[in-house]
Each structure stands twice: as C-alpha cells, then as structure tokens.
Amino acid sequence: MGITIKDIAKLAGVSTTTVSKILNNKDKDISDSTRERVLNLIEEHNYRPNKIAKSLVTKKTNTIGLVIPDIRNPFFPELARGAEDKANEKGYNMIFCNTDDDSDKEEEYINMLVEKMVDGIVFTAASERGKGFQGKKKSVVPIVLVDRDVNIDGIIGKVTVDNFMGGYEGTKHLLQLGHEKILYLSGPLESKTASDRLKGYKKALSEFDVEFKEEYIREGSYKSEWGYKVIKDIGTELEYTSVFCGNDLIAIGAIKALKEMKLDVPSDVSVVGFDDIYMSNLIDPELTTIRQPNYEMGYKAIEILIDAIENKEKNIKHIDLSTQLVVRKSTSKR
Numbered sequence: 109m110g111i112t113i114k115d116i117a118k119l120a121g122v123s124t125t126t127v128s129k130i131l132n133n134k135d136k137d138i139s140d141s142t143r144e145r146v147l148n149l150i151e152e153h154n155y156r157p158n159k160i161a162k163s164l165v166t167k168k169t170n171t172i173g174l175v176i177p178d179i180r181n182p183f184f185p186e187l188a189r190g191a192e193d194k195a196n197e198k199g200y201n202m203i204f205c206n207t208d209d210d211s212d213k214e215e216e217y218i219n220m221l222v223e224k225m226v227d228g229i230v231f232t233a234a235s236e237r238g239k240g241f242q243g244k245k246k247s248v249v250p251i252v253l254v255d256r257d258v259n260i261d262g263i264i265g266k267v268t269v270d271n272f273m274g275g276y277e278g279t280k281h282l283l284q285l286g287h288e289k290i291l292y293l294s295g296p297l298e299s300k301t302a303s304d305r306l307k308g309y310k311k312a313l314s315e316f317d318v319e320f321k322e323e324y325i326r327e328g329s330y331k332s333e334w335g336y337k338v339i340k341d342i343g344t345e346l347e348y349t350s351v352f353c354g355n356d357l358i359a360i361g362a363i364k365a366l367k368e369m370k371l372d373v374p375s376d377v378s379v380v381g382f383d384d385i386y387m388s389n390l391i392d393p394e395l396t397t398i399r400q401p402n403y404e405m406g407y408k409a410i411e412i413l414i415d416a417i418e419n420k421e422k423n424i425k426h427i428d429l430s431t432q433l434v435v436r437k438s439t440s441k442r
Contacts, residue, residue: 111153119153120146171201172413173221173229174406175214179206181330181357182385183402184232187254190406191230198414200227209234209329222249228413230406233258235296235330250416254409255402257300265412266426267405271301274398274431275308278352278380281396281433283316286442287350287378290318293338293362295330295354302327302354305382309352330354335361339369349377349442356381356388356397363391363438374440384434393437401429 113131117124122142129135130146149155174191176184188204195202203226205217211234221229228250235256252265282290292309295302306325313320323346328334335358339351351366353359359381363373371377373393381388384399412425 111155113155116146116149116153116155119149122146168227168417169225170199171203171224171226172410173203173205173217173224173226175205175207175217175221175229175231177207177209177214177232177234178330179204181355182387183355183383183400186386187232187402187406190403190408191254191410192406194407194410194414198410200410200414207234227417228252230254230409230413232256233299235299235302250413252409252413252416254405255301255400264416264422264424265409266424267409267412267429268301268426269400269405269429269431271304271431272308272311274382274400275305275352276312277308277431277433278382278398279309279312280315281435281439282350282352282378282380283312283318285350285378285439288316288318288442289348289350290324291342291346291348291351292325293335293351293353293358294325294327295358297327305354324348328358330357332357332361332364335359336365337361339365343369350379350439351377352380354382356383356385356395359395359397359438360387360391363393363395374438378439378442380439388434389436396436396439397434399432399434404429 113124113127117127120127126138126142127146129138130143135143172195174188176188178184192202203221203224205221207214207217214234218229218231226249230252232254233256250264251262252267253263254267257266257268279290292306294306297303297306310320326338328338335353339362351362353362359379363379366373366377373379379395381395381397384397388395388397408427
C-alpha cells in the first residue's frame with residue numbers, strides 16, 4: 109500500500125490538515141520551514157493525493173466527458189481539439205467516447221460518465237436516432253450540446269451553427285453559376301441539422317424561381333461510402349448538373365463515383381460539400397464547401413460547461429456560429 113497523507117503528516121510532525129493545506133495551496137498561515145519540510149517529504153516518498161477520496165469530499169473531479177458520434181469523420185477530431193484545449197486551459201481532464209453514431213451506445217456512454225462522477229458532459233448526438241437519450245430523466249450532471257441540436261432534458265448549453273444559412277449559401281452558389289438541376293445528398297433528415305440544411309436549399313431554389321422536386325433529394329448517412337453508392341445507384345436515371353452534399357465525406361464519395369462514370373468535376377457536374385475538413389483541399393479537384401468553425405465549437409462548448417460547473421449557472425446559453433462558403437475548384441459555371 110502506498111504512503112498516505114497521514115504518513116506524510118506523521119513524518120513531518122504536523123497535522124493532516126496542515127499537509128492538506130499545503131497540497132491545495134491554502135498555506136498562507138504556515139511557516140516556510142514547515143512548508144519546505146512537508147514538500148520535501150512528498151517528493152522523497154513520491155506521494156500522490158488520492159483524487160477519488162478528494163472528489164468524494166469536494167463533489168468535483170475536474171473531469172469532463174466528450175461524447176462524439178464518429179471519430180473517423182475528420183470533422184470531429186478538430187472539434188475535440190478545441191474542447192481539450194479549453195479544458196486543459198482551465199485545469200480539467202477529458203474522457204473521450206466514440207458512439208459510432210449509435211444512439212444506444214450513446215446512452216451507455218452517458219451513463220458510464222455519470223458513474224465515473226464527471227463534472228459535466230459535452231455531447232454531439234448520433235445523427236440516426238432511435239429512442240436513445242430522448243425523454244431521459246434530467247441528468248445529474250450538466251450537459252452542453254454541440255453541433256447537433258436534440259430535445260433532451262438536462263441541457264444547460266448549446267453550440268450550433270446556422271445550418272439553414274449554410275444550406276442556403278451552398279445552393280445559392282450553384283444557382284448563381286447557372287445550375288438548376290441540383291441533386292441534394294442529405295444526412296438523416298430526422299436530425300435538425302440535416303432538416304435545416306434542406307430548408308436552406310429550398311429557400312435558395314425559391315428565390316431563383318427554380319421548382320423544388322422531391323426526386324432530387326436523397327437521404328442517407330454522413331459517410332463517403334454512401335455518397336459513392338447513391339451516385340452509382342442513380343446512374344443516368346436522373347439528370348442533374350450539380351450535387352450539394354450534406355458533408356464533405358459524402359462529397360468525396362460522390363466525386364469518386366462521378367469520375368468512375370467518366371464524368372468530369374466540375375465541367376460535367378459541379379460538387380459542393382459541407383464542413384471544410386482538412387481533406388477537402390487535398391482531393392482532386394479541391395472541394396468547394398461550407399466551412400464550419402469546428403475547433404471554436406468545441407472550445408465554446410467547454411467554456412459554457414465550465415462556467416456552469418464553477419459558477420452554478422442555470423440559464424441555458426445558446427451560441428449559434430456562422431458558416432462560410434469556401435469556393436475551390438469543384439464548381440464552375442453551367
């Protein structure tokens with residue numbers, strides 16, 4: 109068994125309270141000689157405070173859970189970096205959980221994090237939701253939603269982007285280039301993120317007096333494999349001159365399929381993505397896309413959460429960040 113705080117106190121000839129004060133930098137009333145003696149003994153015996161015991165007293169572990177849906181999607185590591193940087197800046201550790209876009213696994217992780225006594229959770233919901241976390245009783249720890257907005261209890265903050273405007277700007281860009289037959293490859297429309305982007309798409313069509321046609325909407329997953337498959341499945345049954353994709357991974361899969369079909373991007377078909385992941389300017393052609401401030405989203409989410417933890421803030425804070433159209437080489441005039 110390792111050395112305890114009582115052992116350090118006995119060796120130093122002081123009380124455990126004195127050692128505790130020195131460990132927690134609350135030692136203004138303790139002499140320099142006593143402080144130095146205790147610190148030397150701590151170093152000599154490689155003493156480490158029992159964080160679990162301390163957390164039982166303080167009701168605080170300085171640990172935050174981050175639940176994300178797909179670590180393979182390059183959008184989320186950058187969001188996680190922003191979250192981790194802010195957490196470290198404020199003296200908090202992080203536990204990362206990847207749900208594989210599975211709402212059941214998502215709920216299991218939330219329960220596990222609560223059992224581990226995290227101080228709070230930053231949570232990006234699965235895009236394909238079953239019952240999952242919906243309707244769950246109020247969480248015993250504060251939760252901040254990031255990226256995807258869902259209706260669950262226990263939320264003290266939200267960090268989202270203006271997905272409606274992102275959908276609108278991406279579609280408007282294609283319309284301004286003369287495209288009217290715009291295929292829209294969406295993520296699961298049961299999510300507010302995807303449905304808001306679709307609303308933006310419809311708004312842009314309306315402003316340019318282009319008729320909305322249901323057959324130009326295809327719903328699937330936020331994966332490159334699906335983007336590839338849906339383009340191959342459509343083949344020549346539907347005439348289109350451009351494709352607006354629900355994320356960059358879908359767009360990358362779509363471009364691969366178009367090339368295999370001997371169609372040039374952008375001369376034959378223009379393609380727009382959504383997210384601006386690092387791969388978007390590495391593919392050929394470089395991808396025109398809607399940029400999301402994913403690092404800032406993670407950073408702001410932790411900022412809201414720690415404010416709630418430390419200041420007992422109860423009012424729900426909602427930050428809605430702006431998107432930005434980034435024009436590259438995958439789009440051209442019709």
